[in-house]
Amino acid sequence: MDNLAHTLVGAALGRAIADRHVPRAALIGAVAANVPDLAEVFTGYLGWSRADFLLNHRGITHSLVGAAVEIIVLVLIVGFIVRAAPWRRVALLVAVTVLSHLFMDWQGSYGWRPFLPWNATWYYLDWVAIADPFFWLLPLVALAWGANRHWKPLLPILCGGGLIALVIARYIASGGTVSSWVLPLCAVIVLLAAVGWIQFWFGPVRRQQAATSAVLLLAVYALAQGIVAQERKSVIRQEALQRFGPAARWAILTNIGEPFNWEPMYASGDTVVGDGWQLPRNLRVQPVMQALGTPDGRAIAQFARFLTARIDTSGRAVYLWDSRFSQGGRGSWAAVRIRIESAR
Numbered sequence: 001m002d003n004l005a006h007t008l009v010g011a012a013l014g015r016a017i018a019d020r021h022v023p024r025a026a027l028i029g030a031v032a033a034n035v036p037d038l039a040e041v042f043t044g045y046l047g048w049s050r051a052d053f054l055l056n057h058r059g060i061t062h063s064l065v066g067a068a069v070e071i072i073v074l075v076l077i078v079g080f081i082v083r084a085a086p087w088r089r090v091a092l093l094v095a096v097t098v099l100s101h102l103f104m105d106w107q108g109s110y111g112w113r114p115f116l117p118w119n120a121t122w123y124y125l126d127w128v129a130i131a132d133p134f135f136w137l138l139p140l141v142a143l144a145w146g147a148n149r150h151w152k153p154l155l156p157i158l159c160g161g162g163l164i165a166l167v168i169a170r171y172i173a174s175g176g177t178v179s180s181w182v183l184p185l186c187a188v189i190v191l192l193a194a195v196g197w198i199q200f201w202f203g204p205v206r207r208q209q210a211a212t213s214a215v216l217l218l219a220v221y222a223l224a225q226g227i228v229a230q231e232r233k234s235v236i237r238q239e240a241l242q243r244f245g246p247a248a249r250w251a252i253l254t255n256i257g258e259p260f261n262w263e264p265m266y267a268s269g270d271t272v273v274g275d276g277w278q279l280p281r282n283l284r285v286q287p288v289m290q291a292l293g294t295p296d297g298r299a300i301a302q303f304a305r306f307l308t309a310r311i312d313t314s315g316r317a318v319y320l321w322d323s324r325f326s327q328g329g330r331g332s333w334a335a336v337r338i339r340i341e342s343a344r
Helices: 003-018 025-032 035-043 050-056 064-081 087-106 134-145 151-173 182-199 204-244 286-292 295-303
Strands: 249-254 262-267 271-274 277-280 307-311 317-322 335-339
Touching (some): 003 025, 003 134, 025 087, 035 087, 050 335, 134 151, 134 182, 134 204, 204 249, 286 295, 286 317
Antiparallel strands (some): 249 262, 262 271
């Protein structure tokens, strides 16, 4: 998921797990929940090409082995900074928040590779979209309710709320779709947040309880989507088998702004089909096979769940893309253009 969600959920988890035992548990949780992404800087992230990004993002730093190393290093660092805190509580706080990053990435349709460096297989739960407003609002409200009624602790909460409002507004302005019930429910949550803060429903004394409640609500919300998704998967699987036979590939893809709503996608070796469209995959055409043998071609091939290709009209380039994120390839972040001198 996005780093705002990782930060807020990590902060809520940190407070829920260790608020009475570890100083600044929410801050530590927020940082720890982002470590799998931050650690990519040490794997060359700043110099990655587009193909490098497809190959390496959510790579070794997001694997179970990578997470174990990150947890050990972070426990040592945090333990040195907060020496008076019980090390077991520090270890639990760091481990849960780092692992929360892995689970939140796994629950979407982008994917997760837990068994690197030995196995590069991607795994997908297809439950929750990569960006979901409730993964922002619920932990933010819990953090707000746990603050004193003073402008200083309220200021970062308001900044976070303003950022969330800006992201949602820009998404809608750019043509993004939102289910009819999502924005009204967001408004209700914001109203409850304001009333709860003014009325001092929780405050510092009960802030651990507020954080725990938010985390549990998010868990129920994600699990509910998982249950509905499982029923939807059964339907799409049958449709895929009927259309393309036992070799069919299929998925239900999460939609940003539309919880409990998924886009079906299924494919044979020759065709990929989405909601109201279908495309030839062209993977057996000689120029495409040649392109797949290049480093960029291998990178997109290992990333793509529904790899699709076409030859440029000039005949000198091949576009390779993942049909989860584009139906044409050109201009998509999940696409590469490979120049092939002998494409025809």
